[in-house]
Amino acid sequence: MASLKALLNDFWALFHRDRIDQEVADELRFHIELRIQESIAAGMSPEEARRNAIERFGGFERVRETCREIRGAALLEAFAQDARYGSRMLLKGRVVTLAAVLTLGLGVGATTAIFSVVNTVLLRPLPYRDPDRLVWITQSLPRFKTRIVTGADFLEWAKHHEVFECAAAFSSRNFNLTGVDTPERLSAGLVSAEFFPMLGVQPLLGRAFFPEEDRPGRNNVVLLSYELWRRRFGGDKSAVGKAVTVDDERYTVIGVLPQGFHIFGEYDVWVPLALDPVTEFRRQRMSIVWAVARLKPGATMEQARAQVSTIAKRTEQQYPQGYQGVQVIMLPLHERLVGNLRLSLLALFGAGGFVLLIACANVANLLLGRGLARAKEIAIRAALGAGRLRLVRQFLTESILLGVLGGTTGLLLATWGMHSLAALIPSSLPGAQEVKIDHSVLVFALLLSLATGVFFGLAPALATTKVDLGSTLKDGGEPPVLRLGPFHFRKLLVIGELALTLVLLIGAGLMVRSFVRLREVNPGFRPQNVLSMAIELPHSRYPELARQAAFFREVLHRVQTLPGVQSAATTSQLPMAQGMGDQALFSIEGEPPWRPEEGAQRLVSQLVVSSDYFRTMGIPLVKGNCFTDRDMQENSGKVLINESVAQRFFPGKDPLGKRLKLGFPEGPEPWLRIVGVVGDVRLQTLEDEAGPAIYLSYPEVGDLGSARLVVRGAVDPRGLAIAVATEVRSVDKNQPVYDMKTMEERLEASVAPRRFKTLLLGIFATMALLLAGVGIYGVMSYSVAQRTREIGVRMALGANSSDVLRTVVGEAGVLVVLGIALGLAGAIGLTHLLAGLLYGLRATDPTTFIALSLLLSGVALLASYFPARKAAAVDPVVALRQN
């Protein structure tokens, strides 16, 4: 209590120094005057009485000072004094201060900006009720090298209320909003009725799904996203209860979701998933879903995983072909949503931290240099009775002041850079779209500033306050403190700084080289001048294949005759677009059918394309022929294979004329004759190798309902966009065209996240390199300045300028070699953490290691060359006369 009161008193006192002073003086004066009065009353003369009183009191000023110190803010007062003194010193050395503040600002800014993203993505809990209990469940089927949860699996799991409070399934598809002026493509989230209550998400308007609406045939109800509601309904509350036509079916709007609600991506509308347990359990229909569950209070994830594994093992016995070796994977939902972002973010955060450390080393160096220059001042203060602790405190106050200034600058820089960092965050992460400075970021920046202040200030404070009083104060004596301690310390700082820089450079270098490698990858098609878009025909209006085919024939016919169009085609799957596409097992005539041991080996991507697809996309025909227009009209019995299929399944043989079929040899599908071999195309991303793929001209299973249109223009095809969309609408005015992008844009988009991370890391590494250069320049300049006389002597004794140059650069060289050795060791130890982010090279890629070591040596030696040249230009006569 008393100490709290004392602290409060301190605070009060801090702002009432004059008043305290006055009161103490009044009190003491009152005492003396009373004494005088008494003495006079006892018969002394006034003169005598006054002298006597003052004498008895003994050292009025000293007592007054002591009392004031006790009454005043003992702790805060000293701090305030240090701070005032510190600010004066900082103002005096304006250039140094500015350099230090900017350097720290860069470091703190980089770290804080990345921290704000880390905070948003990794630290902040999901915006749902009790988010820690939400788990994501899936199972890996090694046979198919994939992770799949079927509707039946989910329904089975959801029954287990002993571990799950509830479970919900999620899926997604696209809808056409029709019956309006401009038909629009809508993305829909399909969820079971438990989904919203499980997350604890309440619709902004209306209600969520009733359980009875989650059944086939009863599910024509829809929840709108806030954004769609604003855009299409003008934010009108009466939208709830209205009917909308989606894929030519009528749905009733039952509610609007809160603003910014999204999960697993952004969806325009939400409808009930309506799994049919009968067909799912018979496995007549297999819906693929994502499963999310809420653990029961008290149930652990281990228990839940064991429970689900037991069920999966049962399914394995029932369906050994598909489920052999099934593994249940259960993750906290947060972890699933964050995904592999964690690694990149931590890598960037680490890089930011490195920049900050390097910045600290530089500032410590600056302060050391200044501390040495202030040795005389320190010595005087020490002689006047300031204890070492007091001096250290003074220095620390100064550096903390610098740290806070730097931190403020950094925070400003971070605010400025933060918006662009939002690009790091994928849209699948709910509630994370806005990166902002909340109080955890502020607290982080503050603590960081204070910590940096102590970190870079402590060493110089300790080093420079260890002053040899005698020699420093001797007038005109030796330059103060030639003891080597601090200077060695500065060298150590530079070595550490070089090492950190090298680690960062190598990390960034690996990322840059990965990026370059990736851009050099041949995607298998020529993306230039190709426009692509998606068209999804609703089943209600295009129930049969023939009508779908007729629609696309008509569209292609019209588009091909547009001026500026070279060719146009359709495909069921577009490279570099979202979606897995169709994969199927196939059999080759005369060869044994697929056996379970083959697993996913015989799984091929299966694309349905129109005749001009290969010409339009620029995919080379390696052998044989392409499809003709006639092949699209009926089942031609022709198939094209890609080179992967040719190499894997027809090694050393000519595949042309051979026959294959989808599914098993005895299956109902017809045999297809291989008429041509085309080049491999990377379908998913640039990073994923092209796998085996076959091309059909006519769908063997499924239909043409979902197709992508590709158009090759003579020039930049973006100008064709409107014309193409108009042609589509003139065939069917209710048919929207969506996701219109050039293939170059798709390629760009597929590497954009990597580009951004690489760029950031590159910026950090460049900052580090500059700081390291400045650091070594500072130390070598100091070293040269200190040794002017020694250099003068050596030159007088016959050394020439190039000797001196060599000596100084050589001295820097030793630091560089040590720093690089340490940095290489650090890089070998650390870069393997980056392995998951690299492409096409190993984390210990020797070229990168060597090239960047050379770059760093070059920069460091250049930085030391300038001080060296100055040293070489020393005039021995002048130097020797100095002092």
Place this chain on the structure above:
Amino acid sequence: MAATKPELLQGTLDMMILKALTAGPLHGYAVLRRIQQLSADVLQVEEGSLYPALHRMERRGWIESEWGPSKNNRRARFYKLTRAGRRQLEVETSSWATLSTAISKVMQTT
């Protein structure tokens, strides 16, 4: 000088100030006079150390101060015992008793 007016033992000044204040609030000079009076003029408090001691004790929460009019109607700072101060006085009194008995015993031994 030390023969007639013994110097105060270290640490006893606080105790005597507390004791002097038991009768009621006093200003610094009055504290001085009271100690002198109570010790029948034997103890002489060094005036220079009185005020730092008062201020230190106030910071520790043993006494409180307030400005008020003195007898001759001048503004003076009056000190008053707090509850913590009374407790402190009890502690010091009992430990002083123990100490002085012990010292007397030592001194009486021949």
